[in-house]
Amino acid sequence: MTREALKQEVERFLEAYSLCPEGKAAAQAYLEAFGTEHEQEKAKALIQEIKEDITGIDDLIAFAESEAGKAVFGEEGAKNTASAAKEAKAKGEDTCICPACQSGKILLANEREIIG
Incomplete structure (x- = not known):
């Protein structure tokens, strides 16, 4: 670069x-x-x-699925974040997707x- x-x-x-x-x-x-x-x-x-x-992808998933994650993202946002993170991980991503x-x-x- x-x-x-x-x-x-x-x-x-x-x-x-x-x-x-x-x-x-x-x-x-x-x-x-x-x-x-x-x-x-x-x-x-x-x-x-x-x-x-x-943040690593596994930490993001764990956070999004926790009560603290729900407090930050909201119930639906936490669910969507966890889902998107799991999909990214399945494609090989190792880092938080933010x-x-x-x-x-x-x-x-x-x-x-x-x-x-």
């Missing part, structure tokens, strides 16, 4: 509705530092935040290019 493509992926990551506040802060800090002497430092922090937050985790997965796959 080119540097510009990686920057665009971080922008997509930042825009994900499912991104937590800490992820938003790390992505914003990275984008603000992009092309400066602080970029590598902020890139490392961003990658660390993604590693802490990214936009933040999917974008984070791409960024982690390109960790060396981001950190430099």
Whole structure:
């Protein structure tokens, strides 16, 4: 991935509705530092935040099927999320299917290019 493509992926990551506040802060800090002497430092922090937050597909399924998941997604939303996650897992997906985790997965796959 080119540097510009990686920057665009971080922008997509930042825009994900499912991104937590800490992820938003790390992505914003990275984008603000992009092309400066602080970029590598902020890139490392961003990658660390993604590693802490990214969710596996089995964890998503378990959460969606739990009472906590029903409280977050609503009864129907939890059922739909669990169903979609199981379908994705059957097709080989190993990561949560939300936009933040999917974008984070791409960024982690390109960790060396981001950190430099």
